[in-house]
Amino acid sequence: MMETSTPTIAALQERVEAIFLRHGLSALQAGAVARVIVAGERDACKSHGIYRIEGTLRTVKAGKVNPKAVPMLDLNEGSAIVKVNANGGFANPAFELGVPALAERARKLGLAALVINDCTHFSALWSEVEAVTKEGLAALVMCPSYATVAPTGGIKPLLGTNPFAFGWPRPDGVPYVFDFATSVAARGELELYRRAGKLLPQGWAIDADGEPTNDPQAALAGAMLPFGGHKGSAIGTMIELLAGIMIGDLTSPEVLDYLGTTTLAPMHGELVIAFSPEAFSAGRAGDPFARAEMLFESIIGQGARLPSQRRFAARAKAEADGISLTAAELEHLDRLFEKGLEAIA
Amino acid sequence: MMETSTPTIAALQERVEAIFLRHGLSALQAGAVARVIVAGERDACKSHGIYRIEGTLRTVKAGKVNPKAVPMLDLNEGSAIVKVNANGGFANPAFELGVPALAERARKLGLAALVINDCTHFSALWSEVEAVTKEGLAALVMCPSYATVAPTGGIKPLLGTNPFAFGWPRPDGVPYVFDFATSVAARGELELYRRAGKLLPQGWAIDADGEPTNDPQAALAGAMLPFGGHKGSAIGTMIELLAGIMIGDLTSPEVLDYLGTTTLAPMHGELVIAFSPEAFSAGRAGDPFARAEMLFESIIGQGARLPSQRRFAARAKAEADGISLTAAELEHLDRLFEKGLEAIA
Structure with missing residues (x-):
């Protein structure tokens, strides 16, 4: 492999894929997982x-993911729901398998859902959102994770x-x-x-007794808080209901029970x-894509930013x-x- | 009419309906609008x-709503989208017309949307959410309103x-x-x-120069802020896109342009x-309704509250x-x- 401090996206993909192939992942799993990891690195989204390579390998080693799983597509014809069972593998190849069917269904019916079940999920959702927008569709994506956030008014x-997303x-x-x-902040x-020995900002977390705390150690032993008070708490609960319970997959407390730790990638499901926009706006005046650009102009025009611009x-x-x-990373x-x-050890 | 300080729900319905019938609304419009107003009063949701009767009559008087409109259902067969055109009337009879078709479509396809166009909307969304849950379905409802909130980082x-909802x-x-x-708070x-001569809490609003303010008068001349910082701002933007632009209806700035005031009920569209849950969870272990009850138990069990309990x-x-x-209200x-x-005058 060429030693360079600025590998091309394709070169880094090859390199990350090679690591996974050598350490137990099938070509299908290795390729898809590497793609989201390289996308994160490409977008300077270091987290x-x-x-994430290490966590991926640790989850494999712990036996909490099937590194050679073959996802299965259930077209579920006659409905607006396309399903992919990841069969205990990573979410990424399951997602890649499901997207074309989701796009076709959404174009046909105007609205459609992709349910991924039995997957190990660790990538940011923006990569999945972007895969759907590439099809000319708007996308809403959500999934549970591990129980680390107390509902507003709660203590655990x-x-x-x-x-x-x-x-x-x-x-x-x-x-x-x-x-x-x-949550107000990510657990990381x-x-x-x-690690930096710094105090947390107000309102991020509570300790194990349910009392507000600025101490990161106490917060890690306690619970994080939802963003935006009771409103964020309600949205977090909605995600447990829709993208956990409704799709017949694990909720965040069930994920934590299953893994026994927050250091492995979570096993659960996902809802896309x-x-x-063409179907929804059919027969109405105005092109939705052109009108959306006007809205974005109004946001930018007053000095606000659109999200994801740094990426x-x-x-x-x-x-x-x-x-x-x-050089150290290479x-x-x-x-x-x-x-x-x-x-690592 | 019987003078009592505790009219039954049916008696208040009759009374509010009679006001609307006498002052220009058709029976269809009067009945549906009165139902949501009485539901608000019943739930001690005074706002x-x-x-709201006064605002309803003012919007009629201003010619910004058609008080005798007949909504039209477009079943849009073969798709997951049911549409109702309110024909310039209130959203409520349009919603009532669309719900049975929405429920049937969602049961058939697993997922469906109801789009209401060209409606004047003023009721809380919870009454609409509840009408859908009565059909055994989960519901997500959103709509724009008037431009009164600055995007995070913006000034207008x-x-x-x-x-x-x-x-x-x-x-x-x-x-x-x-x-x-x-938004952090409702405009009301x-x-x-x-009116109370009190200062606003920190973070609610900015003045006309885009500077943070605690002065309610300056805030009313400036802009409110989204809840939860950039996250709430992003959700507010999503609602403009999905429930305004995508459905071919007005965005919040367009509504304000159309009305020229925030004192009349907004004319726009709505997305439901x-x-x-049965279709989404089909073939998976566990009954989604029973599992959801366990989640609610866990929330209540640690001293947190479920939303809407006061209502x-x-x-x-x-x-x-x-x-x-x-007695004064009566x-x-x-x-x-x-x-x-x-x-009133």
């Missing part, structure tokens, strides 16, 4: 980049950080995309505060809803100049390739 | 109760207070329901602070999405003892019946 972890296709260039945790941020800027740079990696990739998890 | 009103059917009794503005709350308690009381109204209803808007 979802090559840093119950909800997950339950990401909620949405995308709208834009004719020229990148889509409108947001993707956020329904608490860990970063702990796709909307055809898109990083992406443009990576596409032009390659992905910037430090060496780490080499060690992961050679030794797998032993590279 | 959506008989207080652009988004509406854009309500976002969700419901999950519960086998025994009232559903799980939330319904909230995606700013007005209440102004219905999910069949449901008031409802139970109203169903048993009638709706409690002051007199006001009489005057509204006799004189319409002149009762």
Whole structure:
């Protein structure tokens, strides 16, 4: 492999895929998982980049994911719901298998859902949202995670950080995309505060007795809080209901019971809803895509930002100049390739 | 009419309906609008109760709603989208017309949407969510309103207070329901602070120069802020896209342009999405309704509350003892019946 500090996207894909292939993943699983990891690195979204290789391998080693699983598509003809059973593998190949069927169904019916069951999920949802917007469809994606967030007014972890993501296709260039945790902060941020010896901002967490705390250690032993008070708590609960219970898959407390830890990738399901703007707007005045651009102009025109712009800027740079990696990161990739998890221990 | 301080729900319905019938609404419009107003009063949700009669009449008088409109159902066979054109009337009869078709479509396809176009909307969304949960379906409902909220990082009103509501059917009794503005506060709350001569809490609003303000008067001339920072701002934007632009109806800035004021009921569209838990969970282990009850137990069991409980308690009381109204309120209803808007001037 060529040693460079700015590998192309394709070169990094090959390299990450090789690590997974050598350490137990089938070609199907390795390719799809590597694609989302490389997308994270490409977008300078380091928390979802090559840093995730280790967690992926640990989840395989713990026997909590089937690294050679073959996902199965159930077209569920005559309905608006397409289903993919990941068969205990990673969500990513299951998602890739389901998207064309989801897009076709949404174009036909105007509205359709993709349900992924029995998958191990760890990638950011924006990559999935973007795959649907590439089909000219709007997308709403959500999934539970592990019980680490107390409902507003409560004292114990119950909800997950339950990401909620949405995308709208834009004719020229990148889509409108947001993707956020329904907790105030991601769990990884608490860990970063702990390592840095810094106090948490007000309102992020409670301790094991349910009392507000600024101490990251106490927060990790307690619970995080939902964003936006009771409103975020309600959305987090909705995600447990729709993307856990309704689709017959695990809720965040059940995921934590199953794994016994928050250090492995969560096993659960996922719900993707796709909307055809053409179908919804049929017979009405105005082109929805052109009108959406006017709305975005009004947002930008008053000095506000559209979400995901930092990622898109990083992406443009990576596409032009390659992905910037430090020598230490490249060496780490080499060690992961050679030794797998032993590279870390 | 019988003078009592606790009319039954049916008696208040008759009374409110009579006001609307006498002051220009057709029977179809009067009945449906009165039902949501009485539901608000029944649930002690005063901001959506008989207080709304005046605004309804004002919107009629201003010629911004057709008080005798006949909504038209477009079954849109072969798709997952049922449409109702309110034909410039109130949303409520259009919604009532669309719900049975929405429920049938959702049961058939697993997932379906009801689009209401060209309607004047002023009722809380919870009453609509509950109508869908009565059909055994989960529901997600949203609509734009008027441009009164600045996007995070912005300085001018652009988004509406854009309500976002969700419901999950519960086998025994009232559903799980939330319904909230995606702004920190409702616009009416700013007005209440102004009248009381009180300062606004931090983070509610900005003034006309885009600077944070605690002064309700300055806030009313400036803009409200979204709940939960950039996350709430993103959800508010999503609602403009899905329930305004995508369905070929007005966005919040367009509504404000059309009305020229925030004192009349907004004219726009509305999006209702219905999910069949049976269809989504088919072939999976566990009954989704029973599992949801376990989740609710876990929330309540740690001292947190489910949303809407205050409303449901008031409802139970109203169903048993009638709706409690002051003598002044009853007199006001009489005057509204006799004189319409002149009762206010």
